[in-house]
Amino acid sequence: MSPASVFWALLRRDARVARRELPSFLVRTIMQPVLFIIVFGYLLPRMGFVQAGYTSALLPGIIAVSLTLSSVQSVALPMVQDFGFTREIEDRLLAPIPIRLVAIEKVVSGALQGVLAACVVLPIARLIMGPIAGLHLPNAALALGVTLLGSTVFASLGLVIGTAISATQIGLMFSIIVAPMLMFGCAYYPWRGLDAVPAFKYGVLINPLVYVAEAMRGALTPSLPHMPLWVACAAMVAMSALFLAIGLRGFVRRSMS
Amino acid sequence: MSDAIFTENLRKVYAAPSMRRFRGLSSRGSGPPPIVPFAPVRTTDKGVVALDTLDLRVREGEFFGLLGPNGAGKTTTIGILTTRVTPTSGRAMVAGLDVTAAPDRVRQRIGVVPQRPNPDRSLSTLENLVFHAAYFGIPLDRAEQHAVDLLKRLDITDKADARVDALSGGQQQRLMIARALIHEPQVIFLDEPTVGLDPQARHDLWEILRDLHAHGRTIVMTTHYMEEADQLCERIAIVDRGRLLACDTPERLKASAPGGTLVEVTLDGEAEAAVTPALAVAGVTRAEAHGTGLHAYSERGGEAIPALITAAQSVGRVVTNIHLTRPSLESLFISMTGRKLD
Ligand SMILES: Nc1ncnc2c1ncn2[C@@H]1O[C@H](COP(=O)(O)OP(=O)(O)OP(=O)(O)O)[C@@H](O)[C@H]1O
Ligand SMILES: [Mg+2]
Numbered sequence: 267m268s269p270a271s272v273f274w275a276l277l278r279r280d281a282r283v284a285r286r287e288l289p290s291f292l293v294r295t296i297m298q299p300v301l302f303i304i305v306f307g308y309l310l311p312r313m314g315f316v317q318a319g320y321t322s323a324l325l326p327g328i329i330a331v332s333l334t335l336s337s338v339q340s341v342a343l344p345m346v347q348d349f350g351f352t353r354e355i356e357d358r359l360l361a362p363i364p365i366r367l368v369a370i371e372k373v374v375s376g377a378l379q380g381v382l383a384a385c386v387v388l389p390i391a392r393l394i395m396g397p398i399a400g401l402h403l404p405n406a407a408l409a410l411g412v413t414l415l416g417s418t419v420f421a422s423l424g425l426v427i428g429t430a431i432s433a434t435q436i437g438l439m440f441s442i443i444v445a446p447m448l449m450f451g452c453a454y455y456p457w458r459g460l461d462a463v464p465a466f467k468y469g470v471l472i473n474p475l476v477y478v479a480e481a482m483r484g485a486l487t488p489s490l491p492h493m494p495l496w497v498a499c500a501a502m503v504a505m506s507a508l509f510l511a512i513g514l515r516g517f518v519r520r521s522m523s
Numbered sequence: 524m525s526d527a528i529f530t531e532n533l534r535k536v537y538a539a540p541s542m543r544r545f546r547g548l549s550s551r552g553s554g555p556p557p558i559v560p561f562a563p564v565r566t567t568d569k570g571v572v573a574l575d576t577l578d579l580r581v582r583e584g585e586f587f588g589l590l591g592p593n594g595a596g597k598t599t600t601i602g603i604l605t606t607r608v609t610p611t612s613g614r615a616m617v618a619g620l621d622v623t624a625a626p627d628r629v630r631q632r633i634g635v636v637p638q639r640p641n642p643d644r645s646l647s648t649l650e651n652l653v654f655h656a657a658y659f660g661i662p663l664d665r666a667e668q669h670a671v672d673l674l675k676r677l678d679i680t681d682k683a684d685a686r687v688d689a690l691s692g693g694q695q696q697r698l699m700i701a702r703a704l705i706h707e708p709q710v711i712f713l714d715e716p717t718v719g720l721d722p723q724a725r726h727d728l729w730e731i732l733r734d735l736h737a738h739g740r741t742i743v744m745t746t747h748y749m750e751e752a753d754q755l756c757e758r759i760a761i762v763d764r765g766r767l768l769a770c771d772t773p774e775r776l777k778a779s780a781p782g783g784t785l786v787e788v789t790l791d792g793e794a795e796a797a798v799t800p801a802l803a804v805a806g807v808t809r810a811e812a813h814g815t816g817l818h819a820y821s822e823r824g825g826e827a828i829p830a831l832i833t834a835a836q837s838v839g840r841v842v843t844n845i846h847l848t849r850p851s852l853e854s855l856f857i858s859m860t861g862r863k864l865d
Contacts, residue, residue, distance in 0.1 A: 282646070
């Protein structure tokens, strides 16, 4: 009986649940990005309110938003319920592996769902926006790596949130944490664009989404201005580690009395 | 090692954040703390003392019962033994392994029926069992066969593919029992497993437990039903306020129960004053006050009742209720804890 086989069983359980909830998963995670694509990537350019080139800056950001929403939610939402009144997670906490591995499995499964969301949104975005100047798809492996890394950041953040808040605070959490994070995450505009507002340019650097969006620009539209890829990736690794450490502590605290 | 379970000086103090908030609210006045009637637990500045140096020893293959009133520390004890609660101090061993040092290996050997059903609500009944088995490394086909058998045994086969939300409370409880058995654990913990079960299901569970016991499994069960403990358990520990009051076979415990019938007389006020006149009643060997309850042990059964009523009246009290208990585990329990079980 190896920890790896238990870990695999936990992953299979999440896959079973995710498959059953696929429609609601898709609505939950891609609705917002797709609406954004329609308004900012299709309607506004056609009305002439934004330049046609805007879609190139928007696309990588939208992908980043999709994976963000997906991985944060797929870890945080079930976990809030798991630690709620019924403590549903108990049957997994009885598994013969270290409790931290149960939390890490949640992060892995959340990150995979983030990748899935990104892969679903990319073709939809391309379809709605039409041809996108500077889109460079041969770097698929690089883009996938960035997606996975970014999803790990946000799945870990989901662990922090899921172990820190109670069910009644979910709505509040989205208004206070997630909404500002999306708006100030350089997803809907490139970070270099903030040169015009230096206070924001440096202020937003605490926002993990900035690095995911910028790395995504580096991978998908490398010819356009973006933060150096290695800087963004290093920041994502650091933030994953930080969130994971905090989240694991929270998880152990919530699991044991 | 022939001890399935061994605890030594086991202590658990829960931090009590709600108490702090409570104190914060009332901190304006510097008066004495509010008196909580029948407060069964000791609280310290640090929190709630749930277990106070508990020493237990359960032999391999033994059917062991934990009896105690609400808040006695039964669930906490099981929580520590099943690695879900961290002891504040002391030592606990299960199947020869230290629960704090090797929790994963302890979990591998135990099955747990929690006090409150906590099924995985995203899965169906059958999936709950199959996946739980998978967490213990049991391959799918074998787990499925075993799960189907267990569902049949617990009479919830028709709910196999139902969402667990569609199960009644008792059916969820049965699912919890099936889940605790699916990986064939060596030591089985059941925290009030028969609460909420109908009489038929309760007897079915008794049969299952007897069968597991016959196959050499160690079983630790908490219960509020004396009859259940008496019929099933080889040894019973009586705990209250986190302490072990007695631990023996049901027969020996019953034999040590205070002689005579317990007459519980409920009064319309504090019973303290009635103790002395009650002791003067012929045939009464012992009398105690528990709040408004006067507990008198009578060697002549119910014959002492009229005299006890008179005794109460002599101190200005009116009798509101009378209850008789024959010498039994129950009267022992009441004599030890001053409280009834249900
Ligand atoms: N998580 C917790 N946090 C704080 N205090 C707790 C916690 N769990 C239990 N307690 C306290 O510890 C004491 C013992 O509780 P426990 O649940 O072990 O009792 P029990 O014997 O199982 O009671 P019951 O028969 O009601 O199930 C109680 O006073 C309870 O209030
Ligand atoms: Mg209990």
